[in-house]
Amino acid sequence: MHRCREQPAVLNRDAIFSAILERLDRDRDTGGNLAIVFLRVHGLREIGLRCGHLHGERSGEQLKTLIEQSLRPHDRVFRAGDESFALILPGLRHANHVLLAVARLTQLFEQPLQGSPVPWRGRAIMGVALHPQHGADPDLLCRRAEMAMDEAQRRNESCVFYQLHETRVELFYEELREAIEANKLRIWFQPIRDLHSGDIVCVESLARWTSPRHGEVAPGDFVPFAEQSDLISSLTRWSINATLHQAAGLHKTYGVALAINFSPRVFANPGMVEQLMGALEIWSIPPTAVVVEVTETALVNDLDMSVKVLGRMRDLGVHVAIDDFGTGYASIAYLTQFPATELKIDMSLVNDMRRHARTAKLVQAIIDMAHHMDMKAIAEGIEDRDTHQMLVDMGCDLGQGYHLGRPELAMDFLTRFGPSMPIRRD
DSSP, X not given: OOOOOOOHHHHHHHHHHHHHHHHHHHHHHHTXXXXXXXXXXXXXXXXXXXXXXXXXXXXXXXXHHHHHHHSOTTOEEEEOSSSEXXXXXXXXXXXXXXXXXXXXXXXXXXXXXOXXXXXXXXXXXXXXXXXXXXXXXXXHHHHHHHHHHHHHHHHTOSEEEOOSOHHHXXXXXXXXXXXXXXXXXXXXXXXXXXXXXXOEEEEEEEEEEEXXXXXXXXXXXXXHHXXXXXXXXXXXXXXXXXXXXXXXXXXXXHOOEEEEEOOGGGGGSTTHHHHHHHHHHHTTOOGGGEEEEEETHHHHHOHHHHHHHXXXXXXXXXXXXXXXXXXXXXXXXXXXXXXXXXXXXXXXXXXXXXXXXXXXXXXXXXXXXXXXXXXXEEEOOOOSHHHHHHHHHHTOOEEOSTTTOOXXXXXXXXXXXXXXXXXXXX
């Protein structure tokens, strides 16, 4: 009698847990977040049943390699079952970076998978658990990522983030919806400066929310939550109008530009361009004074729609910035199609470039690439004078970070910086 093969999940459990612990220890000093993604590929097990276990194992290993190639070099991929993989994504600042990885993986399975003894097209289902939000130890994080994957399969969705309690989610949803409708969120501004002159040339608008039940809710929590629900359109409309209301005087008096964050998910909504143009007309602000910021997610999530909508905005004079560039999930080739005018270098690279020469060379390459493509280079997360000077020597155009000005309530920002801003004449 033949002994049944042990499942890869049993064989790899210790390796997966050890890899998670290693990353948690390493990220504890840097403050980075960690995501665990469990990915189930429907159809992979069938290869082994139809063609033999050897072919099935080879297909699984080929697929593991393809998944690794879709992620960053320091992300880890493990077999976790006949049709399952465990992914460890370290060094994340917020959940949007997980969405970048999810989008890349979704794209991977949109095409037939090659190299197998029989042609097949897999269907990927993903579940995500985040550290520290969803657990502090490897076992709990993995179990919750698997629970989220099972929930994604139940809902027939490609990806689901683990939720601690469904009741809490419903309460959170209603409270955020009410806060948006009742104008209970606040606008904060953070300056973006010319790195050479030190002048404030733009302010980035940031939404902040203090919940009566949950206290101060980080944007990295409520913005992704809004993106996964139907609240993101309402949040974007609120952000546009609240920003222009607070910042209209900045442009009229000082010529300062206004940067507003857009989720790529709103591009599918008809009338978004008209809504932005209508708000600009109400506040008598020219489109050329506005910078629409989108993350790399827009490059890999729905490129055609993003290019179409942002192209219309560019035709009307609005500037477009790619935010958090360099996180590793978007292909540089997409930049040739994307109507961007500014490239914002992710703060993880800026923070790391003084410690590692290879990172510094990468930042220099991004700056040079931006200039060759007629875009301005903006560095995020500048936290000290030495980093500032290093970026000046590299030829970086603009920057933001605690060294150049912390985010603060819009009215406080206007009181602090308004009188000291040089008046810019076009």
